Amino acid sequence: MSVLLSQRCERCRRTVGEFDTTPVCPDCGGLLEIELGGIANAPGLRATFAERRAARAGIDASGVWRYRELVLPTATSADIVTHPEGNTPLLARERISAWADMSELLVKHEGHNPTGSFKDRGMTVAMTQAKRTGARAVACASTGNTSASLAAYAAQAGIPALVFVPAGQVALGKLTQTLAYGALTLLVRGNFDACLTLARAASAALGIHLLNSINPFRLEGQKSIVFELLEQMDWNAPDWIVLPAGNLGNTAAFGKALREAHLAGLISRVPRIAAIQASGAAPFAAAFRDQFATQLTVEPETIATAIRIGAPASWDRAVRTIRETHGVVACVSDEEILEAKAVIDAAGVGCEPASAASVAGVRQLRATGVIHADDRVAAVLTGHLLKDPGIIARYHHETEPPPSRANRPVEIDPTVDAVARVLDQRRAAGVQS
Ligand code: F0G
Numbered sequence: 001m002s003v004l005l006s007q008r009c010e011r012c013r014r015t016v017g018e019f020d021t022t023p024v025c026p027d028c029g030g031l032l033e034i035e036l037g038g039i040a041n042a043p044g045l046r047a048t049f050a051e052r053r054a055a056r057a058g059i060d061a062s063g064v065w066r067y068r069e070l071v072l073p074t075a076t077s078a079d080i081v082t083h084p085e086g087n088t089p090l091l092a093r094e095r096i097s098a099w100a101d102m103s104e105l106l107v108k109h110e111g112h113n114p115t116g117s118f119k120d121r122g123m124t125v126a127m128t129q130a131k132r133t134g135a136r137a138v139a140c141a142s143t144g145n146t147s148a149s150l151a152a153y154a155a156q157a158g159i160p161a162l163v164f165v166p167a168g169q170v171a172l173g174k175l176t177q178t179l180a181y182g183a184l185t186l187l188v189r190g191n192f193d194a195c196l197t198l199a200r201a202a203s204a205a206l207g208i209h210l211l212n213s214i215n216p217f218r219l220e221g222q223k224s225i226v227f228e229l230l231e232q233m234d235w236n237a238p239d240w241i242v243l244p245a246g247n248l249g250n251t252a253a254f255g256k257a258l259r260e261a262h263l264a265g266l267i268s269r270v271p272r273i274a275a276i277q278a279s280g281a282a283p284f285a286a287a288f289r290d291q292f293a294t295q296l297t298v299e300p301e302t303i304a305t306a307i308r309i310g311a312p313a314s315w316d317r318a319v320r321t322i323r324e325t326h327g328v329v330a331c332v333s334d335e336e337i338l339e340a341k342a343v344i345d346a347a348g349v350g351c352e353p354a355s356a357a358s359v360a361g362v363r364q365l366r367a368t369g370v371i372h373a374d375d376r377v378a379a380v381l382t383g384h385l386l387k388d389p390g391i392i393a394r395y396h397h398e399t400e401p402p403p404s405r406a407n408r409p410v411e412i413d414p415t416v417d418a419v420a421r422v423l424d425q426r427r428a429a430g431v432q433s
Pocket of ligand 1: 117119141142143144145146147213244245246247248249250251306307352354355382383
């Protein structure tokens with residue numbers, strides 16, 4: 001397979017070289033996209049990927065680098081900064097399917113990545129490229145997961161990390177990870193959109209590599225969620241892939257992955273993408289209703305802080321994903337997100353609030369008849385349950401009156417009698433213990 005790699009501006013089509021470190025097009029400021037040459041009808045890729053699955057160590061053990069022909073084919077083992085990452089499970093759970101009114105809903109759990117979110121898949125590639133191009137420092141703006149991932153991979157690469165996060169709006173698990181992994185953490189008085197504007201300006205002024213998902217190498221890594229999912233389904237593509245959407249990097253990455261998987265002959269049919277936003281932060285869903293006639297921004301507000309974003313950066317490329325896959329964009333309320341999360345958690349799977357938007361979205365699209373009960377659907381859970389312990393404590397422990405699925409803890413004296421009394425009370429109330 002011949003390997004050619006360049007970065008092309010999505011707006012004016014100018015190309016820059018593989019090792020150019022400009023964060024955006026030097027002519028028009030448009031976002032750059034990685035162009036992989038020589039992937040059309042690449043025979044033998046399925047077999048190559050399958051063989052590598054047996055690896056216990058090295059880059060083949062990574063669920064990102066195992067697909068390297070379609071990720072960053074020019075990187076060598078010596079360049080690659082890998083944990084490893086990926087290799088996340090594809091689960092089917094009766095209770096989740098039933099709640100979403102599906103015969104079988106599959107969930108791809110990206111919370112099983114090393115720092116607990118799908119961000120590690122993009123970060124291993126962007127950090128590898130930062131190392132290959134001699135970065136002296138790396139930075140990102142984040143609602144928390146990207147910063148946790150950046151901090152961990154920067155520590156591994158030995159590159160100083162700087163993160164910009166919205167003060168008071170980052171879930172505890174994510175902020176504590178970022179501090180623990182050693183990133184210089186700036187709590188910015190503003191929302192995520194303000195953080196990203198500042199991170200872009202500061203990294204340009206100070207010569208720091210920006211590793212947000214406007215960085216095209218991030219998207220190359222995130223494509224592997226789709227490759228791994230398709231491989232887990234024996235390359236028999238589902239009807240739908242459903243994912244939560246905030247800054248729209250993942251929506252863009254999924255479209256590119258499907259385009260390339262189809263071009264390479266890995267799949268014969270392209271699934272439809274459903275991108276799900278939180279109602280209080282849903283400019284993309286609003287624009288979809290108007291056939292994307294205008295690019296919108298909103299003042300974002302939602303309990304799903306990971307996707308509390310009002311001015312998504314990867315807008316145009318996400319529009320392309322929705323158009324090319326005949327996809328849809330929907331939005332779900334905070335109440336729907338919390339209920340979906342309680343169902344996913346109580347099934348023993350667990351996820352953070354933003355992730356539950358995908359399953360809440362499936363339920364809504366079933367109710368409106370867009371998705372059919374026996375469609376083959378895979379929903380992506382983007383982050384781990386422990387990312388946001390605060391919201392779990394509020395839901396189960398503090399909210400009055402208790403939400404319908406609240407699991408209240410009971411304080412007792414240290415006696416067997418006290419235990420028996422609680423069990424009796426619960427039996428009397430008709431609750432199974
Ligand atoms: N789910 C989780 C758990 C996230 O952390 C994010 C984004 C998304 C979904 C949305 O993905 O932005 O590609 O549309 N988190 C970013 C961050 C913004 O900084 O960690 P997207």
